[in-house]
Structures are given as C-alpha cells and as structure tokens.
Amino acid sequence: MMRTKRVFWAWASAIACAAFLAGACESDDGPSGPSGPGQLRVNVSTTGNAGAAFLLTVTGTGITNPVAANSGHLLYEYISGNTLRVAVIGSHSSGVLLRFSVPDVAQASSYNVTLNEVAGSDNNLQATGAYTVTISL
Numbered sequence: 001m002m003r004t005k006r007v008f009w010a011w012a013s014a015i016a017c018a019a020f021l022a023g024a025c026e027s028d029d030g031p032s033g034p035s036g037p038g039q040l041r042v043n044v045s046t047t048g049n050a051g052a053a054f055l056l057t058v059t060g061t062g063i064t065n066p067v068a069a070n071s072g073h074l075l076y077e078y079i080s081g082n083t084l085r086v087a088v089i090g091s092h093s094s095g096v097l098l099r100f101s102v103p104d105v106a107q108a109s110s111y112n113v114t115l116n117e118v119a120g121s122d123n124n125l126q127a128t129g130a131y132t133v134t135i136s137l
Contacts, residue, residue, distance in 0.1 A: 034137065035106035041069070041096045041136050042113050048130040050093035053119040056133065058084040060111030062103040069096040091121065097133075111135050 042056065058066075063084045068075040073090030075098065088097055102111070115133045118126040 038105040044097045045094040051118040052121040055117040065101040
C-alpha cells in the first residue's frame with residue numbers, strides 16, 4: 001500500500017511538472033516584432049520593364065508623411081481620412097518605392113495598397129498586372 005502511494009505521488013508530480021513547463025513555453029499570441037509609431041514601406045516589383053510613373057492608393061488608419069524612397073523621384077500626395085493617393089515619378093523596377101508614417105507598425109497587415117496606374121518611360125500606360133505592390137516594415 002505504501003509503495004502504491006509513492007508511485008502515485010511520483011506520477012502526479014511528474015504530470016504537474018510537465019503541465020507547468022508546457023504552460024511556461026506557450027506564446028501569448030501577442031504581436032511579435034516592433035510596435036509603436038514608425039514607417040511602413042510600399043515595395044514594387046515587376047517581371048517587365050521599369051515603370052516611370054506610379055499612381056497608388058494606400059488605405060489604413062493614421063497615414064501621414066509619405067516620402068519617396070529615392071530622393072531623385074518626385075512625389076505628389078493627397079491624404080483624406082484613411083486614404084492616401086500618391087503619384088511617384090521616377091524610373092523604378094523593384095524595391096521600396098515610398099515610405100509613410102503610421103501610429104503603430106505592429107498593425108502593418110491592416111494597411112492595403114493598390115496600384116492604380118503605371119506609365120513607362122514613353123508615357124504610355126503599362127499593364128498593372130505585370131507589377132506587384134506590397135506593404136512591409
């Protein structure tokens with residue numbers, strides 16, 4: 001009888017320790033990475049020719065201070081509510097096209113970008129399907 005109690009307590013202790021360790025290893029499902037005010041980037045890539053003028057719409061809360069990533073590019077912006085409409089003029093085929101400030105970079109996935117039009121160096125409109133635009137930290 002005494003041996004049975006010892007075995008029971010040994011197993012109970014082992015199960016309790018395993019449960020404690022498993023709980024300590026769980027994540028809190030909170031955001032990982034940076035948070036707070038900062039800048040997000042709009043990235044462009046293409047399988048075709050470089051664009052020379054880009055018209056984009058970015059939506060999300062608290063967008064401010066858009067700037068061209070390349071100091072040689074011109075940027076014209078209009079912000080109304082949660083929408084940024086921006087034209088970036090300058091040859092570009094891949095990489096960061098522009099940056100904008102947001103209240104919390106941890107919410108980057110809640111921002112959306114749409115490429116409305118692209119013109120080539122000959123001023124002719126290009127097929128927007130040949131370009132991919134994304135938002136990142």
